[in-house]
Amino acid sequence: MATLTYRDALNAALREEMQRDGDVYLMGEEVAEYNGAYKVSRGLLEEFGAKRVVDTPIAELGFAGIGVGSAMVGLRPVVEMMTWNFALLAIDQIVNVAAKIRYMSGGQIGCPIVFRGPGGAALQLGAQHSQAFESWYAHIPGLKVVMPATPADAKGLLKSAIRDDNPVIFIEGEMLYNLKGEVPDEEYLIPLGVADIKREGADATIVCHSKTVAPALNAAKTLEDEGLDVEVIDLRTIRPLDEAAVLRSVRKTHRLVIAEEGWGFAGVGAQVADLVQREAFDDLDAPVIRVHQADVPMPYNKHLEKAAKVDATKIAAAVRTVCYRD
Amino acid sequence: MATLTYRDALNAALREEMQRDGDVYLMGEEVAEYNGAYKVSRGLLEEFGAKRVVDTPIAELGFAGIGVGSAMVGLRPVVEMMTWNFALLAIDQIVNVAAKIRYMSGGQIGCPIVFRGPGGAALQLGAQHSQAFESWYAHIPGLKVVMPATPADAKGLLKSAIRDDNPVIFIEGEMLYNLKGEVPDEEYLIPLGVADIKREGADATIVCHSKTVAPALNAAKTLEDEGLDVEVIDLRTIRPLDEAAVLRSVRKTHRLVIAEEGWGFAGVGAQVADLVQREAFDDLDAPVIRVHQADVPMPYNKHLEKAAKVDATKIAAAVRTVCYRD
Amino acid sequence: MAVSTDTAPRPTRRADADAYRDEWTDWLRMMLLIRRFEERAGEAYSIGHIGGFCHLYIGQEAVAVGTISALRDDDYVISAYREHGQALARGMTARSVMAELFGKATGCSGGKGGSMHLFDLERGFMGGHGIVGGQIPLGAGFAFAAKYRETEQLSLTYFGEAAANIGSFHEALNIAALWKLPAIFVIENNGYGMGTAVRRSAAITDLADRAASYGMPGVVVDGQDVIAVREATDEAVARARAGEGPTLMDIRTYRYVGHSMSDAPHGTYRSKDEVEEFRQRDPILVLEERMREAGLLDDAALEALEAEVTAEVADAVQFAEESPEPDADQLWTDVLAPVKEND
Amino acid sequence: MAVSTDTAPRPTRRADADAYRDEWTDWLRMMLLIRRFEERAGEAYSIGHIGGFCHLYIGQEAVAVGTISALRDDDYVISAYREHGQALARGMTARSVMAELFGKATGCSGGKGGSMHLFDLERGFMGGHGIVGGQIPLGAGFAFAAKYRETEQLSLTYFGEAAANIGSFHEALNIAALWKLPAIFVIENNGYGMGTAVRRSAAITDLADRAASYGMPGVVVDGQDVIAVREATDEAVARARAGEGPTLMDIRTYRYVGHSMSDAPHGTYRSKDEVEEFRQRDPILVLEERMREAGLLDDAALEALEAEVTAEVADAVQFAEESPEPDADQLWTDVLAPVKEND
Numbered sequence A, B: 001m002a003t004l005t006y007r008d009a010l011n012a013a014l015r016e017e018m019q020r021d022g023d024v025y026l027m028g029e030e031v032a033e034y035n036g037a038y039k040v041s042r043g044l045l046e047e048f049g050a051k052r053v054v055d056t057p058i059a060e061l062g063f064a065g066i067g068v069g070s071a072m073v074g075l076r077p078v079v080e081m082m083t084w085n086f087a088l089l090a091i092d093q094i095v096n097v098a099a100k101i102r103y104m105s106g107g108q109i110g111c112p113i114v115f116r117g118p119g120g121a122a123l124q125l126g127a128q129h130s131q132a133f134e135s136w137y138a139h140i141p142g143l144k145v146v147m148p149a150t151p152a153d154a155k156g157l158l159k160s161a162i163r164d165d166n167p168v169i170f171i172e173g174e175m176l177y178n179l180k181g182e183v184p185d186e187e188y189l190i191p192l193g194v195a196d197i198k199r200e201g202a203d204a205t206i207v208c209h210s211k212t213v214a215p216a217l218n219a220a221k222t223l224e225d226e227g228l229d230v231e232v233i234d235l236r237t238i239r240p241l242d243e244a245a246v247l248r249s250v251r252k253t254h255r256l257v258i259a260e261e262g263w264g265f266a267g268v269g270a271q272v273a274d275l276v277q278r279e280a281f282d283d284l285d286a287p288v289i290r291v292h293q294a295d296v297p298m299p300y301n302k303h304l305e306k307a308a309k310v311d312a313t314k315i316a317a318a319v320r321t322v323c324y325r326d
Numbered sequence C, D: 001m002a003v004s005t006d007t008a009p010r011p012t013r014r015a016d017a018d019a020y021r022d023e024w025t026d027w028l029r030m031m032l033l034i035r036r037f038e039e040r041a042g043e044a045y046s047i048g049h050i051g052g053f054c055h056l057y058i059g060q061e062a063v064a065v066g067t068i069s070a071l072r073d074d075d076y077v078i079s080a081y082r083e084h085g086q087a088l089a090r091g092m093t094a095r096s097v098m099a100e101l102f103g104k105a106t107g108c109s110g111g112k113g114g115s116m117h118l119f120d121l122e123r124g125f126m127g128g129h130g131i132v133g134g135q136i137p138l139g140a141g142f143a144f145a146a147k148y149r150e151t152e153q154l155s156l157t158y159f160g161e162a163a164a165n166i167g168s169f170h171e172a173l174n175i176a177a178l179w180k181l182p183a184i185f186v187i188e189n190n191g192y193g194m195g196t197a198v199r200r201s202a203a204i205t206d207l208a209d210r211a212a213s214y215g216m217p218g219v220v221v222d223g224q225d226v227i228a229v230r231e232a233t234d235e236a237v238a239r240a241r242a243g244e245g246p247t248l249m250d251i252r253t254y255r256y257v258g259h260s261m262s263d264a265p266h267g268t269y270r271s272k273d274e275v276e277e278f279r280q281r282d283p284i285l286v287l288e289e290r291m292r293e294a295g296l297l298d299d300a301a302l303e304a305l306e307a308e309v310t311a312e313v314a315d316a317v318q319f320a321e322e323s324p325e326p327d328a329d330q331l332w333t334d335v336l337a338p339v340k341e342n343d
């Protein structure tokens, strides 16, 4: 096992898949000569050349559509969105073409494309640059939505996403890029649609994904000292959702907290709460509680931003509540 | 009380508000000379002239931004989206500017704008023209989301939306435009954020909005003959959600079905289910059940389309389930 | 022709009028087929056999026939929602297109696409798209793939003149020119976007001039003269094949019918007289006369062609009527790719 | 200057070089203020007093000063995220801008906006926007409102040259020209969008030529000569006020520093030499020399100005440091308008 950053794990996944399949190419703003705004594509231009590592103008709608078009005829583009905030400009191509082309064409035309880049907030980037849109994409049939929390998951899931024959929304995190973790040396894939138990526990379940996984694990550690044994389930893939994994855990612990980075209304957590109350109604010993961003545009000021964000303290408090420990 | 169509009720609301306030203007594709693609703006060009009833090129991002800009400096635009499907191209201006400008500017700059037009499916318009995006907009702090189901509500809510100092997403329905109903003769407003009990009942609650209100009422009629007394709550406004009205009803009936037109994953119904299990956990005698569109892009074929859509039969079946009558 | 004279078709043919004469009969036949197909589609729509939106191509036939006849079989074609004519010109059978309009399982999209979403991957017919301008970046994407694979294929992208005001036009053309993609962008300029004349939606009415913003050639073409259309397309094709990059064609034509079946042929935005005037220079008549002059067509031959296409369309309608509806389980298929071994 | 010579600033001044001489001192002072302000902002960023993204304006001062000096107080100004200089040129105090960068309650956006989101409604400074191109339709919207109200106000919209490739540029300019809105669109052409030179992102490098797609005048302006900038802006202002519609200005300038504070001044995309070469024609030096020639400036006067602006900036930094953080409840305010009686 080597220790890699999340950034380098993604870089390795891209490199391996580009070596493996000549139809895979990377396109986006600053991905080539600049090595990527967040350096995820470092070195790929040198290795694969300008034909397969393509710098684009600032034209999200245009290059997303070009990527989708090339995927409709069999290439396997990886389209980098410098951040997912900017993908709002491209969302018509993602939702109206990538997600629907197979269905509209009666199964004739596929769209094996990966849209990837950092989502959610970093530090003090302000309202327009700090948004988590996973629940939007997960709302759309025809898309898959993947959000790795660790370097090992990032690599294995990105490789699977690139090999998947469907459009995949792959949401990373600027705050995760420097996260270090063990990554297997040999090649491996992690299947899409399979959640991961990041920590086993018996008293309560925390369902989380992406940036809420680390705080959830910290909260679990804190609660351990308080005599609470908490299970932490990392969804890893938001759509398709691993419903069985969530239900299995809740049927064991009877208590559930859902932590997500984004806003609450019709967020991913709302869907998980709906699922659990519907499928595990009698297993629940307490209402499901959600932890999510303050329901406001993200403020610039660092104290206000901190107050707006999900953290281990807020998650731990929610777990105490579902365990009637407060 | 006069009997008006939903279309004419909207038309009357626009006319009255434009007469009342010279800062209110209507802008969009084909709204002026063509009287609107769905004739909602019929006659407004003649009455108010080309300065206040403005035909635009096909450039949703551009004219949405122009509308937002004019609202930032105090005009009160009503921007018609020919359908909400096309608003995906304008969503950056709606989400990144209209919804955030007040917050980002520290309260200096408001955005009193209404975006309106038909949402959801009509008949056989295919995958790209048959989408319900209310859960997306309701996810965004800074926006209000309004979806009237009747002519009277359409008129009263549109007038309030135009007078509201916030950006309002006003979603109509092509299938509702010809719906007839009683509309008060004297001027009236219906406040945003207040649900309406469309039918009182004691045994179960159906929460619905827009196009699912009529089928919900039909289902209630059917179930009446089966001895079930069903309450029908029309949300009318999705954001801010009238949580009190929903909880009040559930605490009375102890059983809830949520019916919405759109897709299920992280839909409006997921949020309502989450709310109810959280706030009325012990009042529920059965899990909350949701009825929504089949989780697929909308097919063109009329039989497949019918099968994909929510109808009274599906809603009634769900009510029987929560009442353990099946 | 008050409102739209500024974009009215005008003669642009330059080369020998006899050029392509061995293809004329095929072209005439195809234009007739499209015309009759659309007429029958209109009838079927009015009696409820076709649903949703239905946008007819009547009056614009020379554009599809003149452009597509210049292509290789492995080139890519993509259009908007007014694409029946292009689908037929690309060699899709009247049966498969009519059946799709009827929503039948035998339709080119299995009944799941409909009039606005015709697809035939085998023939490189990539739709059929309903969001104005959405197909423009996609067309550039096919050209990107062709260049990536060095296949010398090209892509032909159709859109209405009103789509030249939307962002995707600008973004796609800039990138296509910057990367010298083998693409041809065809403004199918029928003078109106729904009820809006060009000069009410575009700050300049000679849309070909917008090519200069991307350093690509822009040409105005007489869309009612199939020979002129083919001539201009050949040049664009040559550029694309030679790796010289994209061309923007502003092909001037006219829509005789309403924007869609739910729209009257004329109304507040254009007069009956205007429509009548444009009908005088009908693309089918223009070629017909040229062929008669050249002694390649007489009444008998024309009647024979008419009989052929009428029969072909009648057969297509019958086929569509008799074809089965898609199975109920088709609702759930084609959302995602069939599950395969990841490796 | 390999990579970006194709868009390098070149002299464009036409009128009498003495024009505006009574304003020169103010301009020099403002350019110096911006320069020193940005230098101090850079320092404050490196020691963590400023967070997030911070895009400095160093090298581009003449653009903001030359354009904004031509405006009326009630005109509207809107820009992207590289807007500190324009905010100061518009008369916002160094205190209110620096405090905003520090995220303090006394900042022009109450600490909730930050470097990319400076606002001052009173001065018609409408932001500070972070989505490339997003401000272009907004600027057209202010012009729409001005025309609607017949106030003879106009809007001045800044964006980088890389934004000229995005859809909103095309849509907004077409509509603004079609409706003859009193708008001025300024391409602040510093040669690069992050690490991408113009010729790698635009199919043509003379972006002013894109004005022709909208039938509006497009002018190339020497952005390092504040007099030339003002001269060209006056013409655009005159057109707008006269109801003749928008103008596109391609103002050629150069960014001495990195794209943002997290980016090096030079790297793979441009050489140290190139940056040095451009620094030779510094906008402050250009005016300074002109003033010396004209006998309007000597060392003493310059030192006095320097001392003034240095003190002003120092005061702004101290003010920002000592200002309070926003109250915790500010997290929840300004999401929606304060509830008012709906009549």
Ligand SMILES: Cc1ncc(C[n+]2csc(CCOP(=O)(O)OP(=O)(O)O)c2C)c(N)n1
Pocket: B029, B058, B060, B082, B086, B089, C082, C130, C131, C132, C133, C159, C160, C161, C162, C163, C164, C188, C190, C192, C193, C194, C259
């Ligand atoms: C983005 C978008 N906006 C609006 C519409 C509604 N609409 C469909 S066709 C059309 C007019 C298009 O005109 P043009 O591009 O000239 O094509 P034509 O119909 O004349 O062939 C409009 C406004 C749409 N489908 N997509």
Ligand SMILES: Cc1ncc(C[n+]2csc(CCOP(=O)(O)OP(=O)(O)O)c2C)c(N)n1
Pocket: A029, A058, A060, A082, A086, A089, D082, D130, D131, D132, D133, D159, D160, D161, D162, D163, D164, D188, D190, D192, D193, D194, D259
């Ligand atoms: C729509 C969008 N895409 C990408 C970005 C990331 N980004 C921020 S600035 C920038 C470069 C813009 O260059 P230019 O327009 O020339 O302005 P400059 O920074 O040179 O002043 C990019 C790509 C963004 N903010 N918005």
Ligand SMILES: [Mg+2]
Pocket: C160, C161, C162, C188, C189, C190, C191, C192, C193, C194
């Ligand atoms: Mg047209």
Ligand SMILES: [Mg+2]
Pocket: D160, D161, D162, D188, D189, D190, D191, D192, D193, D194
């Ligand atoms: Mg730049």
